[in-house]
Amino acid sequence: MSQIAAPLSIARSADTIPSTQPLGRILVVEDDPSVQKALKRLFETEGYAVEVQANGQSALESFQAAPPAVIILDLRLPKLSGSDLCKVVKAQSPELPIVVLSATSDVSDKVLLLELGADDYVTKPFSPRELLARVRTALRHTTRTATVSMVSFDGISVDFKKMEVQRDGKVVILTAQEFKTLQFFVQNADRVVSRDELLNEVWGYQNYPSTRTVDNHILKLRQKLERDPASPVHFRTVHGMGYKFVR
Amino acid sequence: MSQIAAPLSIARSADTIPSTQPLGRILVVEDDPSVQKALKRLFETEGYAVEVQANGQSALESFQAAPPAVIILDLRLPKLSGSDLCKVVKAQSPELPIVVLSATSDVSDKVLLLELGADDYVTKPFSPRELLARVRTALRHTTRTATVSMVSFDGISVDFKKMEVQRDGKVVILTAQEFKTLQFFVQNADRVVSRDELLNEVWGYQNYPSTRTVDNHILKLRQKLERDPASPVHFRTVHGMGYKFVR
């Protein structure tokens, strides 16, 4: 494991707008400008939206204005210490994952982190990939759907664990995005959802494809799941509003 | 890199009682009150039932009255030392996983622990998430390993005890990593697992190879086990999501 900061990802250039999956917004709280810069670049190349705050006070304000998906937190901070910030945030949003960056000496006490409510920690110097992996794990965790793992209606059954859909006993293959869309619809059955809401919830804050994209996905879902795609029963259009899923 | 993490989860609040089935009861044996409190909170927010005992003697009594699903054990304990407790428990219930919290990362200590019968250990500055991960792994381990030590399908037989795989009666040699990967797949048959999950579960918490590594191992498994590696039946790709093992 000889990780040096150098050749992490050459694949995507740092300044192209990442058009990848719905990752989240990351709040980096760090006062050292060079670390700031490195972290910002690291996460941005991976497709996250990054906000950097240099001190605890401003970080707290930022968090309260718009909570991010994860916080990466240096423990040594001016104005409001990392541990205090951690406590405040955890009191307000227990589910928000916090990854602490610390110098080895800071964590002489294992109690500290637990009490703070931090979810994970990485000691400096850390490998970029390690930090990424931890952030991803942290995200996956909170995002984990603790809801039902199967639904069925009208001869269609959806198994969220297997990520498999069957119609009349035959497996129907859905793409990742189609599956996610279906999942959202199932979880929001009988409610009218706007295209914008779908884009936000299914596609994520990062990507803003044109709203026509949504229509196309609905089209595919209808073709694959409706008995008569021309007159859909489950994936209904609500003209001028959006769509409504009915079991 | 795409995370499957669509932001559509229903977050579970920390203080609501989880309405899902109980994950299991954890016995925490720890004398430091602040660590007690922190551990209790940590596991309870994750949906476990937690019982705390401050010394070895009372822990032993509690264990005998009602064995928990896992024991988390601090080695330094009053009345009855952690290592003694460990021995007694393992003599009575060899299957009960014990995760030891140890103060030092001393190697001889680790050997000792494993001799005691502990299943895993976490050394001093540990991240909460890491501890959680180990507890989960420990739990999964007993529930599966206890039931199956052999599987066979489609002319392939896997013997977990002997660490041997045969295809059509002939021994197929797998490397350590390949075997672990296979084992994980077998234990999670029919479920879609992401590359990140594989990295975490099979490669472990401290290793962070690139996700390309996973693909290569899948490739090897296919070459060694599938009848037609070009169109795999058992090690299926689920595009955009990960892989799914089907018997």
Add this chain to the structure above:
DNA sequence: TGCAATTGTAAAAAGTTTGTCAAACCGCGC
């Protein structure tokens, strides 16, 4: 009825993810 806005549809274009191979790397016993 007619008009403007909205939605359906299919196919092309753009973009991403995965399969595969060869080379680099790492730890270990000689």
Add this chain to the structure above:
DNA sequence: GCGCGGTTTGACAAACTTTTTACAATTGCA
């Protein structure tokens, strides 16, 4: 230090998905 398996990485092609685009069909309303 040297070679040896096993493991990881990087590159590129192939497979597959998603987005865009263009046009047709439908809807709601004056």
